[in-house]
Amino acid sequence: MSNPTYMDYSSTTPVDPRVAKKMAECLTMEGNFGNPASRSHTYGWEAEQAVDNARKQVADLIGADTREIVWTSGATESNNLALKGIAHFYEKRGKHIITLRTEHKAILDTCRQLEREGFEVTYLDPMPNGLLDIEVFKNTIREDTILASFMHVNNEIGVIQDLHAIGDICREHKVFFHVDAAQSVGKIPIDLGTLPVDLMSFSAHKIYGPKGMGALYVSRKPRVRLEAQMHGGGHERGMRSGTLATHQIVGMGEAFAIAQDNMADEEVRTRALRDRLYAGFSDMEEVVVNGDFEQRIGSNLNISFNYVEGESLLMAISNIAVSSGSACTSASLEPSYVLRALGLSDELAHSSIRFSVGRYTTEKDVDDAIILVREKVQKLRDLSPLWDMFKDGVDLSTVVWAAH
Amino acid sequence: MAYSEKVLDHYENPRNVGKMDESDENVGTGMVGAPACGDVMRLQIKVSDEGVIEDAKFKTYGCGSAIASSSLVTEILKGMDLDEAVAISNSDIASELALPPVKIHCSVLAEDAIKAAVADYKEKHNA
Numbered sequence: 001m002s003n004p005t006y007m008d009y010s011s012t013t014p015v016d017p018r019v020a021k022k023m024a025e026c027l028t029m030e031g032n033f034g035n036p037a038s039r040s041h042t043y044g045w046e047a048e049q050a051v052d053n054a055r056k057q058v059a060d061l062i063g064a065d066t067r068e069i070v071w072t073s074g075a076t077e078s079n080n081l082a083l084k085g086i087a088h089f090y091e092k093r094g095k096h097i098i099t100l101r102t103e104h105k106a107i108l109d110t111c112r113q114l115e116r117e118g119f120e121v122t123y124l125d126p127m128p129n130g131l132l133d134i135e136v137f138k139n140t141i142r143e144d145t146i147l148a149s150f151m152h153v154n155n156e157i158g159v160i161q162d163l164h165a166i167g168d169i170c171r172e173h174k175v176f177f178h179v180d181a182a183q184s185v186g187k188i189p190i191d192l193g194t195l196p197v198d199l200m201s202f203s204a205h206k207i208y209g210p211k212g213m214g215a216l217y218v219s220r221k222p223r224v225r226l227e228a229q230m231h232g233g234g235h236e237r238g239m240r241s242g243t244l245a246t247h248q249i250v251g252m253g254e255a256f257a258i259a260q261d262n263m264a265d266e267e268v269r270t271r272a273l274r275d276r277l278y279a280g281f282s283d284m285e286e287v288v289v290n291g292d293f294e295q296r297i298g299s300n301l302n303i304s305f306n307y308v309e310g311e312s313l314l315m316a317i318s319n320i321a322v323s324s325g326s327a328c329t330s331a332s333l334e335p336s337y338v339l340r341a342l343g344l345s346d347e348l349a350h351s352s353i354r355f356s357v358g359r360y361t362t363e364k365d366v367d368d369a370i371i372l373v374r375e376k377v378q379k380l381r382d383l384s385p386l387w388d389m390f391k392d393g394v395d396l397s398t399v400v401w402a403a404h
Numbered sequence: 405m406a407y408s409e410k411v412l413d414h415y416e417n418p419r420n421v422g423k424m425d426e427s428d429e430n431v432g433t434g435m436v437g438a439p440a441c442g443d444v445m446r447l448q449i450k451v452s453d454e455g456v457i458e459d460a461k462f463k464t465y466g467c468g469s470a471i472a473s474s475s476l477v478t479e480i481l482k483g484m485d486l487d488e489a490v491a492i493s494n495s496d497i498a499s500e501l502a503l504p505p506v507k508i509h510c511s512v513l514a515e516d517a518i519k520a521a522v523a524d525y526k527e528k529h530n531a
Contacts, residue, residue, distance in 0.1 A: 309442055311467040315407070315415065335442065346440035383421055383471060385446040385463040386439060401438030 004321045005365045009206075009299060009358030010155055010183060011323060015251065016208035016359070022254045023210060026050060026247035036244045037235065047246045054253025061256045062181075062200070063191035064217050070236045071249055074214035075182035076106040078201030079149075081216055081240065082178045083110045085226030086147050086199070087119055090176070094144030095119045098137065101341040102126050103151055104180055111149075128343050129292035130159035138169050147176045152184035152200075156325065156338040156354060157291030158300025160188065167196030176224065182206055182214075186259030187267065187297055192217060198224045204248070208359060209255030213248040216240075266359065271298030273357045273366050278303070280370030284377070286390070290325075290339055290352055299358060304344070304351040305373075307387040308380040313353060316376035320369050325352035347386070347396070407468060408502035414472035419479050422461040424448045432525025436516040443470045443510065447517035449481060449489070451525055457481050457489060462517075469507040473497050473514035486522050 006014075015023075026032045026047070036051045038044025055066045072078045087097065099111055101123045111121040122140050127133050132150060141148075148170055153160050163179060170177035178199040181190060186207035192200065197219070204213040218224050218239065232241030259266075278301055281287050286306035302325075305313065310324035325336030334340075335349035344352075353373075357366070381387040389396060407415070423446075424431045430450050437444040443466030450459040460478035464471045476497060481489055497503075497511035 307465065309466050309470075311442075312415075312471060315468040346442075350439070350442045383418060383463055384465040385435065385444055386465045388423060388446075388463060396439065401440070401444070 004319050005369065006321050007355045007357060007361065007365070007369065008321050008323055009361075010158070010354065010356035012205050012211065013208045013358055014360070015205075015210055016255060016258060018258060019209055019251050019254045023247045023251040026250050032246060032250075034246070036246055037233065047244075050246055051244055051249050054249045057253035057257040057260075058202070058215055061190070061260045062185065062202075062217065063193040063195075065220060067237075068192075068217050068220055070216045070218055070239045071244060072214045072216055072240055073212055074205070075104075075180060075201045075203035076214075078203075078214050078216035079104070079106040079178075079180055080110050081226065081229050082199040082201060083107065083114065083147065083149060084229055085239070086176050086178070086224070087114050087117075088227035089225050090146045091119070094142075094146040096142050096145040097121045098124065098140050098145060098148045098175075100124050100126055100132055100150055102130060102154055102156075102338045103149065104155055104182070107149055107151070107180060126341060129295075130154060130157050130290075130338075130342055131292060131295060132161055132166065134162070134165050134169065137166065141169070141173045141175060145173070145175050147178060149178040149180070151180040151182075152190070153181070153188070153297050154291065154338065155183050156336060157302045157342070158183070158297040158356075159291045160184070160295050160297060163195055163197060170198075171196045184297065186256060186263060187270075187299065189263070192219070198222070204252035204255055207255050207259050210248050210251040213245070213252045215252065267298050270357050270361070273361055273363065274298055274301050274355075276363065277301055277355060277357070277366045277370065280366070281305075281373070284374065288348060290342065290344065290348075299356050301355040302339075303353055303355070304348045305353070305377045306348060306351055307384045307390055308351050308377055310350055310352055312380055313351075313373075313376060316380060317369075317372050319372060322356075323354045325349050325354070345397075410476075410501050411469055411472040411503070414475040414501070415468045418462075418471060418475040420459075420461050420475065421463060423463065424450060424459075424461055429528060430525075432521040432523075432528070434517045434520025434522075434524060436520055437466070437470075437513050439465065442466060443513060445470065445474050445513055445517045447474060447477065447514075447521045449521045449525065451486070455485050457484050457486070466513075467507070467510065469501070469503055469510040470513060472501055473503075473510045474517065476501060477514045477518060481518065486525070489518055490522050492518055 034043030034047035036047040059066045182203040200217040202215045205211040288304045290302040339349040435446045460481040462474040464474045494511040494515040
C-alpha cells in the first residue's frame with residue numbers, strides 16, 4: 001500500500017530537503033559541529049557564525065532585531081517562557097492574566113499552572129466565528145492585569161486574530177501582549193517593527209524546519225524582561241540556558257529564509273488548493289465550515305459533515321492523513337474544546353475534519369480527496385440512524401438520549 | 405490506532421444494515437447512546453411467533469469499533485431466542501472483535517442495544 005496523502009500540515013510538516021542539507025552540515029567531524037559558545041578556537045567561532053546567520057534569517061522574516069530572538073526547543077517552551085517569565089518578573093505589578101479559551105494547550109496548561117501559583121486567569125470565550133471580541137477584551141482588563149496572550153492563527157480552525165487592534169489596547173492599558181504565532185509565521189506576513197506585540201512564540205517544524213526547535217521574540221523597545229525558566233550557562237542573554245543546537249538552529253533559519261522567499265506565492269497556491277477542496281464539498285447537504293471563512297489562513301479547512309462521526313470517517317478515508325475534532329481520536333470522550341468553545345453542538349464537533357494543505361500538496365491530491373470523502377460520507381450517512389432521523393424531519397435537539 | 409482485521413471487515417462490509425418498521429408487532433427496537441458522546445446505535449430484531457429472532461438490522465453513528473460491534477451483533481442474534489440474546493455480554497463482543505481497552509464502551513453499547521431491543525419487543529407483547 002502506498003503512503004497516505006498528507007493533508008495535515010497544521011500538525012507538522014516534512015523538513016524541506018534544502019533545510020535537511022544545511023542541518024546535516026552541522027553534525028559530524030568534517031562539519032560545523034563546534035559549540036557556538038566556545039570562544040577559544042575556530043570550531044566555536046564558525047558555529048557561532050552559523051547561529052548568528054540563522055538568527056538574522058529568523059529576525060528578517062518577522063521584522064525584528066536579532067537581539068530580540070531567544071532560541072528555544074519549540075513553541076511550547078516559548079509559550080511557557082513568555083507566560084511564566086512575565087508573570088514571575090512582574091508579579092508585584094499585578095497577578096491577572098487574560099487569554100482565550102481556544103488557545104493551544106501550551107498556553108492553557110501554563111495558565112493553569114500560574115493559577116496554582118496564585119495568579120488569576122480570565123479565559124475569554126471567542127465569538128462563534130472563533131475571533132476575539134475586542135470590546136469584551138477591553139472590558140476585561142483590570143488595574144492588576146499584567147499580561148494578555150492570544151494566538152495569531154488558531155491551530156484547529158485557522159482563524160486569524162487582529163493583532164494590531166488587540167495590541168493597541170494592550171499598549172494603552174500597559175498590559176504585556178504575548179502572541180503564539182506557531183501557525184502563522186511563514187504563512188502570512190508578520191512585521192514586529194510595526195506590530196504592538198511584546199512577545200511572540202515560533203516553531204520551526206510547522207514551516208518545513210526540524211521538530212524540537214523554536215524561538216521567542218522578546219521586544220527591546222519597549223523593553224520586556226523575563227525571569228528565566230531554564231538556568232545554566234547564561235546563554236541567550238540569560239533568558240534560556242543550554243548549549244545551542246547548531247544544526248537545529250541552522251535548520252530553523254534556513255526554513256524561515258525559504259519561507260520568506262516563497263511566502264507570497266505559497267499563500268496563493270495553498271489558498272487555491274484549499275478553495276478547490278472546499279468547492280468539492282460545498283454542494284453537499286449538512287456541511288458546515290468551522291470558524292470564520294474570510295479571516296482565515298489559506299491552507300486550513302475545518303469542516304463538519306453532520307451526522308457522520310469523525311473517527312469513522314477518518315478510518316474510511318485512511319488514504320488521506322488528516323485530523324478530526326472527534327473525541328474518539330483522543331482517549332477522552334470529549335470532542336474538541338476549540339470547536340465546543342465556538343458553540344458547536346457535540347454532534348458537529350464529533351463530525352469535524354481538519355484538512356491542512358501545504359508545500360507538497362498537488363491538485364490531484366485535492367481532487368482525489370474530494371472523490372473519496374464524498375463517497376465515504378455518503379456510505380456512513382447510509383449507516384447513520386441520525387441521518388435517517390434528519391431525513392425523517394426529526395429535530396435531534398428535542399430527542400431525549402440515553403447518555404452513557 | 406490499529407484496528408483488528410475483524411473490526412476492519414465489519415466496518416468495510418457491514419452486515420444487516422437497515423431499518424424495519426418500528427410499529428410492526430414482531431419488531432423490537434433499541435436505540436442507545438447519544439450524539440454528544442459520539443455514538444448512537446439503533447438495533448432492531450424481528451421475532452417469530454415461536455420466539456426466535458429471525459432477522460436483525462442496525463444503523464450506527466459512531467467510530468469504526470461501534471459500527472463493527474453492532475454489525476457483529478446482528479449476525480450472532482439471528483436464530484437465538486430472547487433469553488439467549490440478553491445473555492450476550494459486552495466481553496463476548498469485545499473479545500470476538502479484539503477491541504482495545506479504549507473501545508470497550510462500544511461493546512457495552514452493543515450489549516445495551518440488544519437489551520433495549522428485547523425490552524421493547526416484550527413491552528409490545530405484555531401490553
